Amino acid sequence: MVFLADLPDPAPPPRGLVELPEPAEPSRTDVRVALGRAADGALADDPQDPAALLDATTLLAARGEELDALLGLAATRRDAHLRAEGRPGVVTYSPKVFVPLTRLCRDRCHYCTFATVPGRLPAAYLERDEVLEIARAGAAQGCTEVLFTLGDRPEERWSAARDWLVAHGLGTTLDHVHDAAQAVLHETGMLPHLNPGVMDLVELQRLRAVAPSMGMMLETTATRLWSRPGGAHYGSPDKEPALRRRVVDDAGRARVPFTSGILVGIGEHRAERAQSLLVLAESARRGEHLQEVIVQNFRAKPDTAMRGEPDAEFDAFVAAVAVARLIMPRGVSVQAPPNLAGDLDDSASAAQDQALLLRAGIDDWGGVSPVTPDHVNPERPWPGLDALRDVTAAAGFTLTPRLTIYPRYVRDPNRWLHPDLVDPVIALADPDGLARVRRPAAAR
Numbered sequence: 001m002v003f004l005a006d007l008p009d010p011a012p013p014p015r016g017l018v019e020l021p022e023p024a025e026p027s028r029t030d031v032r033v034a035l036g037r038a039a040d041g042a043l044a045d046d047p048q049d050p051a052a053l054l055d056a057t058t059l060l061a062a063r064g065e066e067l068d069a070l071l072g073l074a075a076t077r078r079d080a081h082l083r084a085e086g087r088p089g090v091v092t093y094s095p096k097v098f099v100p101l102t103r104l105c106r107d108r109c110h111y112c113t114f115a116t117v118p119g120r121l122p123a124a125y126l127e128r129d130e131v132l133e134i135a136r137a138g139a140a141q142g143c144t145e146v147l148f149t150l151g152d153r154p155e156e157r158w159s160a161a162r163d164w165l166v167a168h169g170l171g172t173t174l175d176h177v178h179d180a181a182q183a184v185l186h187e188t189g190m191l192p193h194l195n196p197g198v199m200d201l202v203e204l205q206r207l208r209a210v211a212p213s214m215g216m217m218l219e220t221t222a223t224r225l226w227s228r229p230g231g232a233h234y235g236s237p238d239k240e241p242a243l244r245r246r247v248v249d250d251a252g253r254a255r256v257p258f259t260s261g262i263l264v265g266i267g268e269h270r271a272e273r274a275q276s277l278l279v280l281a282e283s284a285r286r287g288e289h290l291q292e293v294i295v296q297n298f299r300a301k302p303d304t305a306m307r308g309e310p311d312a313e314f315d316a317f318v319a320a321v322a323v324a325r326l327i328m329p330r331g332v333s334v335q336a337p338p339n340l341a342g343d344l345d346d347s348a349s350a351a352q353d354q355a356l357l358l359r360a361g362i363d364d365w366g367g368v369s370p371v372t373p374d375h376v377n378p379e380r381p382w383p384g385l386d387a388l389r390d391v392t393a394a395a396g397f398t399l400t401p402r403l404t405i406y407p408r409y410v411r412d413p414n415r416w417l418h419p420d421l422v423d424p425v426i427a428l429a430d431p432d433g434l435a436r437v438r439r440p441a442a443a444r
């Protein structure tokens with residue numbers, strides 16, 4: 001039970017963001033001047049500050065030699081981050097299973113192939129026991145994370161969802177998330193990471209008792225992509241940038257170790273991409289709760305409204321990874337998914353792109369599963385762990401499994417963990433706060 005009186009006082013709401021015009025292409029000299037400021041550690045991280053916005057927007061345009069220089073600065077900053085965190089040379093991933101608790105959604109994101117209609121599904125939701133079955137299959141392979149990713153509040157749109165919830169004695173989708181996560185925790189000992197879309201402060205507080213970490217992508221601050229027909233987020237009430245920004249901030253107030261990030265290439269321009277990263281940096285500084293920022297590249301899917309749009313340009317994406325690294329406060333990991341790199345079914349080009357992401361300053365590959373597909377990007381299989389280890393080693397790093405909650409939060413359990421979660425997290429953590437390496441059951 002959460003009492004409103006237990007909740008922290010509302011922080012003053014962050015100031016509104018201005019709509020930014022499409023920026024002009026900077027000259028190479030402009031880019032070099034911004035690189036000089038970045039090299040001096042002089043980039044500001046205030047999304048209201050025109051100078052901060054201009055520098056980040058300019059750096060996002062770096063290509064050729066300037067892009068190489070940008071990657072060099074980002075890699076140096078990543079190395080300093082890893083040293084400060086006490087794990088120099090370590091690049092992490094989270095061995096996980098993916099639980100698509102429901103693929104019904106009240107939103108209509110034009111890039112999404114995950115959301116579907118009731119007629120194409122055997123049931124509106126996975127049953128608790130089906131969730132446990134997936135979790136156990138993961139535990140048997142040494143996974144420690146159960147990622148709950150699902151559509152937002154489908155009961156507001158689909159009677160099939162309402163009927164299922166009523167038949168199961170549940171009020172909302174988030175009630176089902178709560179109960180299924182609790183069952184995973186109690187019956188398998190694995191750690192839930194919740195990615196259910198928009199949550200309010202009370203919901204964050206309640207779910208905090210059953211999951212050591214949660215996440216929600218900011219996606220973008222570009223309101224025009226939400227408010228105007230044709231925009232990627234037109235028709236998706238849960239993708240209003242101001243609303244999502246509040247969720248990311250509220251997670252800090254609820255003391256939830258949190259994952260957020262941006263989606264690159266959904267129609268946002270460079271200034272909007274810069275603003276999105278600055279908003280995340282500011283939230284991280286205020287709440288100290290952002291454990292990682294995901295920079296994810298848009299990939300067009302056949303059965304979606306954006307099927308005809310080009311994939312995110314890879315150099316633009318790599319520049320976004322590097323700028324994210326340069327403007328996030330130290331302590332925030334930067335993650336890019338390894339399965340969205342490279343051409344489809346071409347492991348050589350995937351390895352090449354993954355190497356570039358390491359040069360751009362990532363220190364984490366996110367969740368990788370030996371058991372379940374990436375249901376958000378089903379056409380893109382995970383690289384094998386051996387291949388990922390090789391790419392990581394070739395860049396001079398050791399690939400190491402982590403928990404869903406990062407070591408800096410494991411080390412401060414009173415602040416960041418609900419009392420019920422301290423023992424389950426400690427049971428899976430090694431002395432450094434990373435994952436205690438568990439062999440797959442078959443190999444024991």
Ligand SMILES: O=c1nc2n(C[C@H](O)[C@H](O)[C@H](O)CO)c3cc(O)ccc3cc-2c(=O)[nH]1
Binds near residue numbers: 194195375376
């Ligand atoms: O397999 C995926 N995992 C996704 N993850 C999971 C992520 O790879 C890991 O589970 C987290 O790093 C926690 O360990 C997300 C987690 C979030 O909190 C927010 C967004 C995502 C997005 C994806 C995704 O598209 N595909």
Ligand SMILES: C[C@H]1O[C@@H](n2cnc3c(N)ncnc32)[C@H](O)[C@@H]1O
Binds near residue numbers: 111112296297301
């Ligand atoms: C779970 C997260 O996956 C991302 N996501 C959803 N669809 C796509 C796509 N076509 N390409 C890349 N990322 C996608 C969104 O950022 C969402 O928040």
Ligand code: MET
Binds near residue numbers: 105152197198
């Ligand atoms: C499957 S998308 C990830 C979860 C949620 N629907 C969101 O878009 O934030």
Ligand code: SF4
Binds near residue numbers: 105197
């Ligand atoms: S991206 Fe998330 S919110 Fe958008 S349609 Fe897909 S499931 Fe729904």
